[in-house]
Amino acid sequence: MVSLPSTLLFPLTIQNGDSLCTTLAAVYGKAVNSFSNKQSKKHRKVACACVAPPRNWKSDESSAIKFNGSSKSEHLSVVRDTEDDSDVLIECREVYKSFGEKKILNGVSFKIRHGEAVGIIGPSGTGKSTVLKIIAGLLAPDKGEVYIRGRKRAGLISDEEISGLRIGLVFQSAALFDSLTVRENVGFLLYENSNMSDNQISELVKECLAAVGLKGVEDRLPSELSGGMKKRVALARSILYDITNDSIEPEVLLYDEPTAGLDPIASTVVEDLIRSVHIKGRDAVGKPGKIASYVVVTHQHSTIKRAIDRLLFLHKGKIVWEGMTREFTTSTNPIVQQFATGSLDGPIKY
Numbered sequence: 001m002v003s004l005p006s007t008l009l010f011p012l013t014i015q016n017g018d019s020l021c022t023t024l025a026a027v028y029g030k031a032v033n034s035f036s037n038k039q040s041k042k043h044r045k046v047a048c049a050c051v052a053p054p055r056n057w058k059s060d061e062s063s064a065i066k067f068n069g070s071s072k073s074e075h076l077s078v079v080r081d082t083e084d085d086s087d088v089l090i091e092c093r094e095v096y097k098s099f100g101e102k103k104i105l106n107g108v109s110f111k112i113r114h115g116e117a118v119g120i121i122g123p124s125g126t127g128k129s130t131v132l133k134i135i136a137g138l139l140a141p142d143k144g145e146v147y148i149r150g151r152k153r154a155g156l157i158s159d160e161e162i163s164g165l166r167i168g169l170v171f172q173s174a175a176l177f178d179s180l181t182v183r184e185n186v187g188f189l190l191y192e193n194s195n196m197s198d199n200q201i202s203e204l205v206k207e208c209l210a211a212v213g214l215k216g217v218e219d220r221l222p223s224e225l226s227g228g229m230k231k232r233v234a235l236a237r238s239i240l241y242d243i244t245n246d247s248i249e250p251e252v253l254l255y256d257e258p259t260a261g262l263d264p265i266a267s268t269v270v271e272d273l274i275r276s277v278h279i280k281g282r283d284a285v286g287k288p289g290k291i292a293s294y295v296v297v298t299h300q301h302s303t304i305k306r307a308i309d310r311l312l313f314l315h316k317g318k319i320v321w322e323g324m325t326r327e328f329t330t331s332t333n334p335i336v337q338q339f340a341t342g343s344l345d346g347p348i349k350y
C-alpha cells in the first residue's frame with residue numbers, strides 16, 4: 001500500500017492533449033473540482049512510491065561513487081571498498097525503452113545511494129526525463145530491471161503493493177492545480193489519502209511552506225504567484241508527508257529541470273532549496289532536511305555546480321560517463337568536454 005502525499009505523477013509532456021490538471025486528477029482517481037466536496041479521507045492506492053523493507057544505513061556518503069560497468073569515471077575521490085550495496089536506494093540495471101520505432105534507452109545502468117545528490121545530464125531528447133519516469137514507476141522499461149531498496153519492481157508502481165521508499169517527482173512546470181489554493185495544492189494527497197484532520201494538514205502545509213521560505217501564501221491561487229514561487233510551492237508539496245503514518249521511510253526526490261526558465265538569482269534560490277531539504281541541509285527554518293537522496297535532470301551549469309555532487313551523463317541511450325561534479329569540467333572525455341564547453345565540434349551532433 002502506498003499513500004505518498006508528496007509524489008507527483010505523470011509525464012511532463014502530456015501526450016494525449018489532456019490538460020495537466022485533468023491528467024493528474026485522473027491519476028489520483030478523481031476530478032479536481034470535486035476536491036472541496038470530498039472529505040472521505042479514505043486510503044487509496046495511488047500510482048507512486050516504492051518497495052522493500054527498511055534497512056539500516058551506513059553513515060552518509062554523499063560523495064560515494066560506484067560503477068556499474070557501463071561507464072567510466074576519472075580522478076575518483078572516493079572509491080567504495082566493497083560491493084556493499086546496503087545503502088543503495090534505487091538501481092536501474094540494463095534498462096531499455098523505446099517509443100514506437102524510436103529507441104531511447106539502450107541499456108542504462110546506475111545506482112542511487114542513500115545521501116546522494118545525483119544529476120543526470122546529456123543532450124536534449126536523449127531520454128533523461130524518461131529515466132526519471134521509469135525510476136518513479138510511471139513508465140515501465142521494455143527490458144531491464146529497476147530495484148527499489150534491493151527489491152525488483154515488476155512493473156509500474158501503480159500495479160504493486162509496495163512500501164519502504166517514497167519517491168517524489170517534482171515537475172518542471174510545478175504542475176499546480178489552478179483552481180485550488182496553495183494550501184489545497186500542497187496538502188492535496190494528504191486530504192485525499194490520509195486520516196489527518198484538516199487542521200493537522202493545514203499546520204503541516206504551513207510548516208512545509210515555511211521550510212521553503214514561503215509564508216502567508218496559503219490562501220492564494222497559483223495565478224497569484226510568480227514562477228519561482230510556484231516552484232517553491234511544488235517543492236513544499238514534495239516534502240510533505242503523513243506524520244501519523246508510523247513507518248518512517250526514506251524519500252528520494254526526482255527533479256525534472258527544476259531551474260528551467262528561471263533567472264539566475266531565482267535559480268540560485270531553487271538550487272539552495274533543493275540542498276536545504278536534503279538530509280545534509282537545513283531548511284528555511286533551520287531544521288535538517290528530510291530528503292534522503294535526490295536526482296536532478298538539468299541543463300543548467302549553475303544547478304550542476306550548486307546542487308549536484310555526482311553526475312551521470314546520458315548519451316545515445318547509455319550512461320557514457322559518470323563522475324563527481326568537480327570532475328565534469330576537467331574531464332578528458334570528448335563527449336563531456338563538448339557538453340561542458342557548448343562547442344559545436346565534437347561527437348555530439350544536432
Ligand SMILES: Nc1ncnc2c1ncn2[C@@H]1O[C@H](COP(=O)(O)OP(=O)(O)OP(=O)(O)O)[C@@H](O)[C@H]1O
Nearest residue numbers: 011015099104122123124125126127128129130131
Ligand atoms: N510517452 C512518449 N511517447 C512517445 N515518445 C516519447 C514519450 N516520452 C518521450 N518521448 C520521446 O523520447 C525522447 C526522449 O524524451 P525525454 O523527454 O526523456 O528526453 P530528455 O533527455 O529529457 O530531453 P530534454 O533535455 O529535451 O528535456 C524524445 O524524442 C521524446 O520525444
